[in-house]
Amino acid sequence: MGVKYSNKINKIRTFALVLIFAGIVIMYLGIFFQTSPFFMTLFMLLGFLSIIASTVIYFWIGMMSSKAVHVTCPSCGKETKMLGRVDACMFCNEPLTLDKALEGKEFDEDYNKKKK
Ligand SMILES: [Zn+2]
Numbered sequence: 001m002g003v004k005y006s007n008k009i010n011k012i013r014t015f016a017l018v019l020i021f022a023g024i025v026i027m028y029l030g031i032f033f034q035t036s037p038f039f040m041t042l043f044m045l046l047g048f049l050s051i052i053a054s055t056v057i058y059f060w061i062g063m064m065s066s067k068a069v070h071v072t073c074p075s076c077g078k079e080t081k082m083l084g085r086v087d088a089c090m091f092c093n094e095p096l097t098l099d100k101a102l103e104g105k106e107f108d109e110d111y112n113k114k115k116k
Pocket residue numbers: 073074075076077078089090091092093094
């Protein structure tokens with residue numbers, strides 16, 4: 001892909017989307033087990049749970065997104081939302097930081113975990 005970092009909100013939304021498709025595929029696979037009610041039920045249940053999990057993640061990221069800090073990206077000039085002390089721009093993946101001390105330093109996801 002070439003792009004090393006991507007925006008966390010975008011990443012989580014992508015994950016939730018993948019989960020929905022995975023759920024549909026899993027439920028679809030259940031059709032091949034029509035002869036075995038146990039496996040068919042199992043696949044249907046797993047698929048259903050994936051879709052439920054995805055809905056929960058969507059809801060959660062919606063809440064996180066509303067609490068996220070709005071910043072204007074210095075690279076593309078668009079308003080983006082960031083989570084944590086370091087995040088990437090939603091549009092151009094430019095690494096962004098809220099911490100002046102980290103400005104100009106190598107972008108590192110670990111900065112979100114470390115506290116000085
Ligand atoms: Zn940008």
